[in-house]
Amino acid sequence: MKIRVEPEISGKKDGYDIIIDAGIIGGVSAEEIVSAFSSAAVNLKAGFLAVTSETVYGLYGVKFSAFLKKCGIENFDFIVLPDGESTKSLKYLADIHDRLIDNGMERSDSIIAFGGGVVGDLAGFAAATYLRGINFIQVPTTLLADVDSSVGGKTGIDHPKGKNLIGSFYQPRAVLIDVDILKTLDKRELINGFAEVIKYGAALDADFFSYLESNYKKILAYDEETLIRIIEKSCSIKAHIVNQDEKESGLRSVLNFGHSLGHAIETLYNYENIKHGEAIAIGMVFAAKLSKHLGLCGEEEVARIKNLIINSGLPSDIPDFTPEQYVNAMKLDKKVSDKQIKFVLIKGIGVYEFKKLDFSFLFNYLAKI
Numbered sequence: 001m002k003i004r005v006e007p008e009i010s011g012k013k014d015g016y017d018i019i020i021d022a023g024i025i026g027g028v029s030a031e032e033i034v035s036a037f038s039s040a041a042v043n044l045k046a047g048f049l050a051v052t053s054e055t056v057y058g059l060y061g062v063k064f065s066a067f068l069k070k071c072g073i074e075n076f077d078f079i080v081l082p083d084g085e086s087t088k089s090l091k092y093l094a095d096i097h098d099r100l101i102d103n104g105m106e107r108s109d110s111i112i113a114f115g116g117g118v119v120g121d122l123a124g125f126a127a128a129t130y131l132r133g134i135n136f137i138q139v140p141t142t143l144l145a146d147v148d149s150s151v152g153g154k155t156g157i158d159h160p161k162g163k164n165l166i167g168s169f170y171q172p173r174a175v176l177i178d179v180d181i182l183k184t185l186d187k188r189e190l191i192n193g194f195a196e197v198i199k200y201g202a203a204l205d206a207d208f209f210s211y212l213e214s215n216y217k218k219i220l221a222y223d224e225e226t227l228i229r230i231i232e233k234s235c236s237i238k239a240h241i242v243n244q245d246e247k248e249s250g251l252r253s254v255l256n257f258g259h260s261l262g263h264a265i266e267t268l269y270n271y272e273n274i275k276h277g278e279a280i281a282i283g284m285v286f287a288a289k290l291s292k293h294l295g296l297c298g299e300e301e302v303a304r305i306k307n308l309i310i311n312s313g314l315p316s317d318i319p320d321f322t323p324e325q326y327v328n329a330m331k332l333d334k335k336v337s338d339k340q341i342k343f344v345l346i347k348g349i350g351v352y353e354f355k356k357l358d359f360s361f362l363f364n365y366l367a368k369i
Contacts, residue, residue, distance in 0.1 A: 002017050002018065002019050002020075002032075002036075003017070003018040003020070003232065003235050003236055003239055004016075004017060004018075004239070005017075005018060005151065005152075005171070005175075005239045005242060005243065006243050016036075016040055016171060016172060016173050016174050016175065017036045017040070017174055017175070018151060018174075018175040018177065018235050018239065019032060019033065019036055019174070019175070019176050019177065020177045020179070020228060020231055020232055020235065021177070021178065021179070021228075022178065022179045022180045022224055022228065023178065023180050024067075024176055024177075024178035024180075025060060025063055025064060025067050025139075025178045025180070025181065026063065026178070026180055033071050033174075033176060034071050034072065036174045036176070037071070037137075037173070037174060040135075040173035040174050041135075041173070042110055042135050042137065042173050042174070043108050043110075044071060044072045044073050045072075045074075045075070046075065046106075046108045046109045046110065047075045047076070047077075047103060047104075047105050047106070047109040047110070048068070048073055048075065048076040048077070048109065048110050048111075048112055049076070049077050049078075049079060049096075049099060049100060049103065049105065049109070049110075049111050049112070050064065050068075050076060050077070050078045050079070050111075050112040050114050051078075051079050051081065051096060051111060051112065051113055051114065051115070051119055051122065051123035051126070052064075052078060052079070052080055052081070052114040052115045052119060053080065053081055053082070053083045053087070053115045053116070053118070053119055054080055054081070054082060054083055055083050056114060056115045056116075056119075056141050057078065057080045059184050060114075060141070060181070061078065061080075064114055064139075076112075077099070077103060079095065079096060079099045081095070081119065081122070083118075084118070085118055085158065085266075085271040085272075085276075086271060086272075087118055087119075087122065088118050088121055088122050088156075088157045088158045089157055089158065090157060090166075092122060093122060093125060093126055093129075093157055096111075096122070096123065096126040096130075097126060097129075097130060100126070100130050105130070105131075105134065106131070106134075107131050107133070107134050108134075108135075109134055109135070110127075110134060110135035110136065110137055110173070111123050111124075111126060111127040111130075111134060111135070111136050111137070112136075112137045112138075112139060113136070113137070113138050113139065113140075113150075113172075114139045114141065115140070115141050115142075115145070116140065116141055116142035116144065116145045116149075116189075117140075117142065117144050117145045117148070117149035117150075117276065119145075120138055120140060120145055120149050120150050120155075121149060121154070121155050121156055121157070121164070121167070122155075122157060123136070123155075124136055124138075124153070124154075124155030124156075124170055124172065125155040125156050125157060125166075125167055125168060125170070127155070127170060128155055128168045128170035129168070133170065135173050136170065136171075136172045136173060137172055137173055137174050137175075137176070138150040138151075138172045138174070138175040138176070139175075139176045139178075140175070140177060141181045141185075142182075142185060142189055142192075142193055143182055143185065143189070143190055143192075143193025143194060143196075143197070143227075143231075144189075144192055144193035144195075144196055144276065144277055145193075146177050146179075146182075146193065146231050146234075146235075147193060147196050147197055147200075147230070147231055147234035147235065147238075148193075148196040148234070148238070148255075150172070150175050150177070151175060151235055151238050151239060151242065152171075152238055152239075152242040152246075152252075152255075153169045153170050153171035153172065153242070153246065154167065154169060155167050155168055155169070155170050156168065158271060160270075161267070161332055162263070162267055162329070162332035162333070163263045163266050163267055163271070164263075164334065165332065165334070169246060169247050171246075177231060177235075179224055179227050179228050179231065180224075182222060182227060183222055187220070187313075188275070188313075189275070190219075190220065190222070191220065191277070191312055191313045191314060192275040192276065192277035192278060193277055194216070194219060194220070194277065194312055194314070195258075195276075195277030195278065195280045195281040195284075195309070195312075195314055196234070196277060196280065197212065197219075197230050197234050198212060198281070198284065198305075198308055198309065198312070199255070199257050199258055199280065199284065200233070200234050200237045200238070201349070201350065202257060202284060202288075202305050202346065202349060202350070203254055203255075203257040203344060203346060203350070203352045204237055204254065204350055204352065205233075205237060205350050206348070206349045206350030206351070207350070208233055208237075208350075209304075209308075209349050209350060210349075211230075212230070212308060213304070213308055216308065216311060216312050220312065220313070238255065241254065241255060253335060253342060253344060253354060254344055254352050254354075256335065256344050257284060257287060257344040257346070257352065258280040258281070258282075258283035258284030258285075258286075258287055258344075259280055259283055259344075260283065260287075260330055260333055260335065260341055260343055260344075261279075261282065261283035261286045261287070261318075261326070261330070262276070262279040262280040262281075262282060262283030262284075263279070263283075263329075263330075263333060264326050264329035264330045264333070265279040265282060265283070265318075265319060265321075265329075266279045267329045267332070268319070268321050268325055268326070268329055269319075274319075277314065278314060278315050281309045281312075281314035281315055281316065282315055282316060282317065282318055282319070284305055284309065285302075285305060285306050285309060285316045286318060287343065287344060287345055287346070288301060288302045288305045288306070288346060289302055289369070290343070290345060290365065291345040291346045291347070291353075293365065294345065294355070296345055296346065296347045296353060297346050297347055297348055301346060301348055301349055304349060305349075318369070323362075323363045323364075323366035323367045324363070326362075326366055327359050327362055327363045327366070330359070330362065331359060337356075338356075339358065339359065340356040340357060340358050340359075341356070341357055341359070341362070342354055342355075342356055343355050343356070343357050
């Protein structure tokens with residue numbers, strides 16, 4: 001299946017295809033892939049640098065090389081980076097730039113991100129900044145990257161004081177999602193990605209949230225049909241939002257439901273011992289409870305979100321950092337303006353509301369819970 005993303009960039013539509021299927025890398029016809037590359041003005045005879053991680057390369061390096069050749073791509077190279085969030089740094093960005101320069105790559109050449117969210121964010125930022133922009137293709141390999149980070153053009157790296165503080169909006173030329181790859185994903189990583197799926201339902205689509213409540217066991221059992229359905233729905237929701245607000249000037253902020261506290265948790269853990277989706281799950285429960293505290297929703301909505309998160313194996317309790325630590329971390333959030341933070345809250349399942357909150361209020365609220 002194919003989903004079209006067409007954000008308005010510099011006053012004109014500039015779209016790309018998201019192709020979702022099972023077996024893309026394993027050997028199905030490459031015709032649709034070649035068509036997607038061609039429609040995105042990607043020259044298959046040019047040079048390609050595939051950025052990947054050690055785990056993904058070990059599992060799929062040979063298959064992916066064969067896939068590229070099947071698509072008519074002969075001039076390609078791999079750069080294999082360490083696994084983990086700490087790779088999203090200036091050091092490894094420089095390593096990619098060095099390889100691009102050493103290979104003599106030109107503006108007509110392309111970078112392929114073949115990995116999870118870390119690889120996609122890092123490779124995309126390298127593509128955005130090398131020669132002021134070269135082609136960029138996303139081939140995500142985790143559920144989290146499938147449903148969130150591969151779509152919409154957010155690229156960047158972390159800073160020790162905050163997550164994703166350095167980066168740019170830079171749209172890929174195509175996104176290829178192969179559900180078969182998820183079969184080699186460990187359970188914790190699958191659950192990690194499921195947190196972002198829950199986000200779409202909780203903040204934007206009540207029917208989808210109900211579907212997740214009824215089918216989460218199938219998802220966690222790697223049921224192919226159900227995985228394709230939730231990936232398609234998540235990408236469709238995100239594409240619809242990105243088409244209206246590419247650079248998060250308004251509506252796109254809704255995709256940060258659970259992220260304000262979640263990013264603070266990741267920062268306080270120094271990006272270790274907790275995964276992105278786990279932190280976001282805690283952040284969603286916090287945002288739901290905060291919504292109830294402010295009179296926006298009731299206990300039923302809070303309970304449904306918390307129960308789905310717990311039933312999925314995700315954490316829901318706030319880690320034992322001080323209110324001061326949380327507030328200081330949130331002060332570096334990208335959504336801070338006029339010394340207030342733009343929080344995504346809910347008025348009901350699938351119904352969001354933006355609210356600017358000052359840090360003294362958040363400090364006092366955190367001190368009471």
